[in-house]
Amino acid sequence: MMEGGYMYTVQRRIGDGVHWQCEEGGTCKSRLHTNGTEIVNRTSEHTHPPDEQAVICCETKVGIKKKARESQDSAHHIVGETLQTASGVLVLNYPSWTA
Ligand SMILES: [Zn+2]
Structure with missing residues (x-):
């Protein structure tokens, strides 16, 4: 999915919750946690500009x-x-x- 100009891929799903990993994966440590359509947590800043x-x-x-x-x-x-x-x-x- 896309959020704020960054692409994320699913890392794992727990019930309605999803852990998303920045598509830049290897170098960027930014992660999102969503529950349904809501972003509940955001970890680390991106190490690169948005796409x-x-x-x-x-x-x-x-x-x-x-x-x-x-x-x-x-x-x-x-x-x-x-x-x-x-x-x-x-x-x-x-x-x-x-x-
Ligand atoms: Zn990133």
Whole structure:
């Protein structure tokens, strides 16, 4: 999942709780603990800057899903419209969005 520009991967799950590990794993010691949708604990600062491209990509995906829910346009049409204003990074990621 994505939080504050950082990507996290699941380290372990305990009931509704999840321990997340920064994707930078090896060098970065930052961890998140969530319970349901709530962040209950955060350990250590990241040793690297947030991934801005990942943030843009994530926000765009959310935007497309939202638009698709609210409008009569097909998701395909909305993706096309969004990509006209998006960066090359997003275009590269495009195939995985619709899979
Ligand atoms: Zn990190």
